[in-house]
Amino acid sequence: xxxxxxxxxxxxxxxxxxxxxxxxxxxxxxxxxxxxxxxxxxxxxxxxxxxxxxxxxxxxxxxxxxxxxxxxxxxxxxxxxxxxx
Amino acid sequence: xxxxxxxxxxxxxxxxxxxxxxxxxxxxxxxxxxxxxxxxxxxxxxxxxxxxxxxxxxxxxxxxxxxxxxxxxxxxxxxxxxxxxxxxxxxxxxxxxxxxxxxxxxxxxxxxxxxxxxxxxxxxxxxxxxxxxxxxxxxxxxxxxxxxxxxxxxxxxxxxxxxxxxxxxxxxxxxxxxxxxxxxxxxxxxxxxxxxxxxxxxxxxxxxxxxxxxxxxxxxxxxxxxxxxxxxxxxxxxxxxxxxxxx
Numbered sequence: 001x002x003x004x005x006x007x008x009x010x011x012x013x014x015x016x017x018x019x020x021x022x023x024x025x026x027x028x029x030x031x032x033x034x035x036x037x038x039x040x041x042x043x044x045x046x047x048x049x050x051x052x053x054x055x056x057x058x059x060x061x062x063x064x065x066x067x068x069x070x071x072x073x074x075x076x077x078x079x080x081x082x083x084x085x
Numbered sequence: 086x087x088x089x090x091x092x093x094x095x096x097x098x099x100x101x102x103x104x105x106x107x108x109x110x111x112x113x114x115x116x117x118x119x120x121x122x123x124x125x126x127x128x129x130x131x132x133x134x135x136x137x138x139x140x141x142x143x144x145x146x147x148x149x150x151x152x153x154x155x156x157x158x159x160x161x162x163x164x165x166x167x168x169x170x171x172x173x174x175x176x177x178x179x180x181x182x183x184x185x186x187x188x189x190x191x192x193x194x195x196x197x198x199x200x201x202x203x204x205x206x207x208x209x210x211x212x213x214x215x216x217x218x219x220x221x222x223x224x225x226x227x228x229x230x231x232x233x234x235x236x237x238x239x240x241x242x243x244x245x246x247x248x249x250x251x252x253x254x255x256x257x258x259x260x261x262x263x264x265x266x267x268x269x270x271x272x273x274x275x276x277x278x279x280x281x282x283x284x285x286x287x288x289x290x291x292x293x294x295x296x297x298x299x300x301x302x303x304x305x306x307x308x309x310x311x312x313x314x315x316x317x318x319x320x321x322x323x324x325x326x327x328x329x330x331x332x
Contacts, residue, residue, distance in 0.1 A: 014237065017197050017271075069147055069183070071190040072237060
């Protein structure tokens, strides 16, 4: 069994108004060092695949077909193998 | 007697403008209108498909992202590919972009607020089946109600849309000026509605079905329905004149 942890964010070229609003909030707190806040989604999948490679392929497929819209979003993921107790 | 145009309105879980669209097409415009459940595998005998506004599947993941997997959507896509008229309103527009019948995407409003108000839109292209009853450049007053109506497409796509005259509506002032101030959601080029390449699929954010009943004092939305109906009755008239000539 594998766990895929997927991050979906708006593409860099697209203005992220939610990120901008949060950035203002952070600055109001006095943390001027923080710049460029981007907000995205975190998605976790359990994947029952025979190998890491196949788990990665399944994850990539569902990202491309459903979880991210390539017109506006980028995705990245990591796959971790769960050790049976 | 002229045969009635048959409107099919797809109902997804979370649709909330389906009854309004059915009421306007059926009761106000005096045509045939019936709901089509999203799990149906056939559209039946319809001339026009409406994807209504609302929050299909709670807008989970992204607006329209899940609705496009509804069984009926396969039929809607093949209906559109055969040249059938498909009108996507608001959430319906979002579904049309997700299913790939229209390019681009509707992003979160730049204000981050849900916008619910009357807006003015300019008819940029009145040579479509959805706008033929309007004058070119005519300004329509139709309400919007959406949180994600900020039309976005990459530069190449935008250029093609403009060059091919596929931008049908633009947000404008009551005088018809396309200005930033008249843009309720940050949409690129003030785009409020576009058609596909062959012109038989329209996606628009404003709600024509909410501005069609005279009781509500706004009837500009009727022109969209009238255009659609004329695109059928017009053909019938042509057929009649052909048969007259033969005699």
